[in-house]
Amino acid sequence: xxxxxxxxxxxxxxxxxxxxxxxxxxxxxxxxxxxxxxxxxxxxxxxxxxxxxxxxxxxxxxxxxxxxxxxxxxxxxxxxxxxxxxxxxxxxxxxxxxxxxxxxxxxxxxxxxxxxxxxxxxxxxxxxxxxxxxx
Numbered sequence: 001x002x003x004x005x006x007x008x009x010x011x012x013x014x015x016x017x018x019x020x021x022x023x024x025x026x027x028x029x030x031x032x033x034x035x036x037x038x039x040x041x042x043x044x045x046x047x048x049x050x051x052x053x054x055x056x057x058x059x060x061x062x063x064x065x066x067x068x069x070x071x072x073x074x075x076x077x078x079x080x081x082x083x084x085x086x087x088x089x090x091x092x093x094x095x096x097x098x099x100x101x102x103x104x105x106x107x108x109x110x111x112x113x114x115x116x117x118x119x120x121x122x123x124x125x126x127x128x129x130x131x132x133x134x135x
Contacts, residue, residue: 001110002027003068011100017072019106023062029089030059034070035107036099046105053099055091056111062089072099 002025010016019034033056038047055070058077062068067088075092082088093099100106 005108008100012098014073014098017098019070021068023066025064029057032057032110037107039103039105
């Protein structure tokens, strides 16, 4: 994995709430996504079920050591050059309420360049037989 979760700041305060990641290598962040998931029974587990929020990073090159910051609130992406020579990349989830709570955890997923999607055609979906209709 080329990104690392660093910290969630401002939990519960929409104006300040953000998650910060660090680039472990020069990479394109567009191969990763952040999921909000329910905390499992231990700090190292996540419960199954629905994922209430997901943020797939846009295609963007970052350098090793750069910070990637995702604010929960609405805003426009921006970049700030730091005195250290590294860069902070700011993104916004455009949500209207905080998402981070004690029962939630951040899950960083590296998807890679090979993935697939399948759109559901409503008419075809209605024609697919269910298990009950198979005899």
